[in-house]
Amino acid sequence: QVQLVESGGGLVQAGGSLRLSCVDSGRTFSSYTVGWFRQAPGKEREFVAVISWSAGSTYYADSVKGRFSISRDNAKNTVYLQMNSLKPEDTAVYYCAADLARRALQVRQYAYWGQGTQVTVSS
Secondary structure: OOOEEEEOOEEEEOOOOEEEEEEEOOOOHHHOEEEEEEEOOOOOOEEEEEEOOOOOOEEEOOOOOOOEEEEEEHHHOEEEEEEOOOOHHHOEEEEEEEEOOOOOOOHHHOOEEOOOEEEEEEO
16 A cells, blocks of 8 residues: 655755655555645645656646656655755645556545645745
8 A cells, every 4th residue: 555755844945955755655656656746825735746657757837847856766665856946935735646547637636645744935
């Protein structure tokens, strides 16, 4: 069973970088599509980035394109989200999610979710 745990969040100044990690402690998600989502206070959870099971395909929200990069190491059961040039509007709880669906971009398409990690960007 897929069991996701995020880490790497924290407080950073605008323009800084963070790398989030999503580990599957169930050691089963090498064949799953994995997405990153975020939710700011008072807002709906929104799509950030997605990577296919083989890492051959990635897709990003327009708001993070060119600044964020998603990658995965299936040997380590880990997906990463490298976040550069962070802005205050990137402040949110970041969640990773996994599903067998291909190129899933919507919250409702994902069956498995982590608990989230807080990212705060100060101006």
